[in-house]
Amino acid sequence: MRVAILSDIHANREAFEACLADAARRGAQRLVLLGDIVGYGADPVWAVQRTRELAEAGAVVIKGNHDEAAVEDRGGMTSDAGAAAAWTRAVLDDAAKRFLDTLPMEVEEEDRLYVHADAQHPTRWRYTRDAEDARAALEAVRARVVLCGHVHVPALYGLTATAKIAAHRPMAEVAVPLTRPRRWLAVVGAVGQPRDGNPAAAYALLDTEANELTTLRVPYDIEGAARKIRAAGLPEGLAARLARGR
Amino acid sequence: MAVQMLQEGQELDGFRIGARLHVGGMAALFEATHPAHDFPLLVKVPRLAEGEDPAAIVSFEMEQMILPRLTGPHVPRFAGAGGFDRQPYLAMERIAGPSLLPLIEALPLPIERIAEIGAKVADALDSLHRQHVVHLDVKPSNILTRPGGEAVLVDFGLSRHALLPDLMEEEFRLPYGTAPYMAPEQVMGIRSEPRSDLFALGAMLYFFTTGERPFGDPQRLSGLKRRIWRDPQPPRRLRKDCPDWLQEVILRCLEVQPERRHPTAAQLAFDLRHPGQVALTARARKERRDGWARTIQRRFHPDHQPRFARTRAEMEDAGAAAPIVIAAVDLSEPDAALQAALRGTVGRILATLPEARLACLNVLRQNRIALDMTLDEQGNNKHLQRLVELKHWAAPLGLPEGRATFHVLEAVNPAAAILDHARANRVDHIVMGARAQSLKRRVLGSVSAEVAAEAPCSVTVVRSRVEGE
Incomplete structure (x- = not known):
C-alpha cells in the first residue's frame, strides 16, 4: 500500500492542493497528515474544512503545536508565529477549533508511529534536529519506523542493532529502502512552508510492500499563497519566506 | 538472529538451491535456479554466526540496497532478496566468464x-x-x-x-x-x-x-x-x-x-x-x-x-562536469563560415566545462566498390593530410595538450562511423555542422540528421545562419 505523508501544511491552500493532487497521481491509497494544519498561512478555514473531509474519508490526522495554538493561546511562540496564531483563532469557528482540539498526539499503525514533533515527548513540541535527537526518539518508542514533521527540513535517520545511527539527507524522487532489522526515523519536509532552501512543497510517499520511502517535491503557486498572506494583513516575513524556502 | 546455512536441494522463495560454489570471509555462494528467471543464478548468503564481524551484516544490507537499483551489462542482474527477519539472501545473475x-x-x-x-x-x-x-x-x-x-x-x-x-x-x-x-x-x-x-x-x-x-x-x-x-x-x-x-x-x-x-x-x-x-x-x-x-x-x-574533502553535491552529478565531446568536422567541402560557427559552439562548451575533453573527428570517405588509394593525385598521404587540416581547424581554440585528441576515421558511411566512435568511447555530446541545401545533400541524405536520430548521447547541430530565404 502507498501511504502519502503530509506535514506542516500551515494553511497554505495552494501547496496542500498541489501535494494532494500529486499523491493521487502517484497512486497513494492512504493519507496521513502529521499536524500543523494551520498557522502562518492565509487559508486556515479552508485547510481545516478540507482536513475534516479527508479525515472522514479515512485519513489519519495528528495534532501539531500550531493546531493547539489555534484553539487556545499557550504562549511561547515567535512574534510572527504568535501573530499568525492570534489571527487564526479569530477566523476559525468553534466547530473548526473543536476538530483541531480533539486531534490525537500520536497514532500507531502496524510497525509505524505517526507524531508531529519529538516522539519521546510529543507534547513538548521539541525538534528532532540531528542523529542524537533521532536516537533518543527511537529508543523511547517501540515502532520500527517513526514518521514526524515539525522541523520543515526533510531528513532520515537509521538506527542499527549495534546502536549506531546513520543520518541521511533524502533526495527528491529517490526511493530509500527502510531495511530490516534497522529502525528508522523520517522527518517529513513541510507542505506549506519549506525551510531547506527549496521552495517547492515537500511530502513523502511510503510504499509498505516495497518498504521504501520516497521524498517528493511539488511546485505550487507560491505568489498566490504569498499574496493572500499579505492581503490578510499577516506579517510580511511569512509571505516573503515562501519564495526563498527558508 | 538464528541463521542457518543453506543446503543443496533446499527451496527458498522459489529459488532451488544448487551446489555451494564458494565460502568467503563474509558470505557463501550457491548455484540456483528459479522458474521465473531464464538466466543462470547465484544465491549469496551472509555468514552471521555468533561473534562474527558486524561488518558482514551491514555490508550485506548495503549490497541488498544497491544491487536492485543497478542496471546495464556491467553488473549482475538482480533476481531477488530476503531480509534478516527470515533467511537473508541475495539472488542474482551468475556470470559465466572467469574473474581477473x-x-x-x-x-x-x-x-x-x-x-x-x-x-x-x-x-x-x-x-x-x-x-x-x-x-x-x-x-x-x-x-x-x-x-x-x-x-x-x-x-x-x-x-x-x-x-x-x-x-x-x-x-x-x-x-x-x-x-x-x-x-x-x-x-x-x-x-x-x-x-x-x-x-x-x-x-x-x-x-x-x-x-x-x-x-x-x-x-x-x-x-x-x-x-x-x-x-x-x-x-x-x-x-x-x-x-x-x-x-x-x-x-x-x-x-x-x-x-x-x-x-x-x-x-x-x-x-x-x-x-x-x-x-x-x-x-x-x-x-x-x-x-x-x-x-x-x-x-x-x-x-x-x-587534504581530502568532497561535497556531496559533486558526487551526485559525477561525470556531468567532465564530458567527452566530439566535434565532427567536415573537411571535404570546406565551408569557412560553418567551420567557424562549429568552432565557436565547441569553444563555448569547453569554456563552461573545464574538465571536458574534446575529440576532433573527421571521416575520410571510402569508395564502396573500388579499393581506395591512400595517396591522392599529388602523391600526398590523404589520412595524414586530413589530420593536419583537423589540427588546423582546432588551433584557434587554443587548447592545451591533452585536452583535445584528433581522429581521422576511414569509412563508407560517415554517420555510422561517427556513431560507432561515440558508442565505443562513451561520448557524452556530439557537435557537428549541417550543410545548407545542396545537390549532394539531397542525393546522399543528411549525415547530421542521421547522427541526431541515432546517437546514444546529446547532439548539437550547428548551421550558419541563412539570410533571405
Missing part, C-alpha cells in the same frame, strides 16, 4: 592486453558511477567477464550509493577495503569519491604491468597510510618495455589527490584506447621515486600533507 584473479598467475601481461582490460574495466566503472555508485573494492577477484567481453563488477558490500543512506560510514571507524588497491582518501575514511575506483584500477594495471603491487599488501593502518606520502616505483623501473603512455596513465590513476587523476572513468578508458594521443607529462618520464627531502616534506610538513 587467475591473471595474476601469469604476470606481467603483454602491454596491449593491459590496455584492453583497463579500458573494459573503466567502461564498467563509468557505467556504475553514472548510476551514482562508487564501488570501493575494485580488485581482480571482483571483476568478471561476460562471454561478449564486457567487464562485470560484483560485490557491492563496501559500495556507496550517493542518493541512499550510507550505513557503512556510521558503523565503522576503520576504513574498509582491500589493502593493495585502496585509494588514499578511502584510507582516510572518505567514501564518496568516484575517483577512488580509478586509483584501485591504476593499482591493478600497475600490478599487471610490473608483476608487483605498487604499495605492497600492508596489514595495518599505518602501512595503509604510507601511500599518502610515499610514491611507488615508476613502472618502467620494474619493466623496461613499459611505454611512456602507459606509465603516464598508471601514475595518473595513482595520484594521491583525486583531482589530479582522470576526471572520469570514461576519460581513462579513452586514454587506454588511444595510446598515441595520451598527453605525456613528467609522470611519463619519471625514472625513480621522489627523493627523501620531498618524501619527508609530504609526510611531516603541514602545508604539504594532502
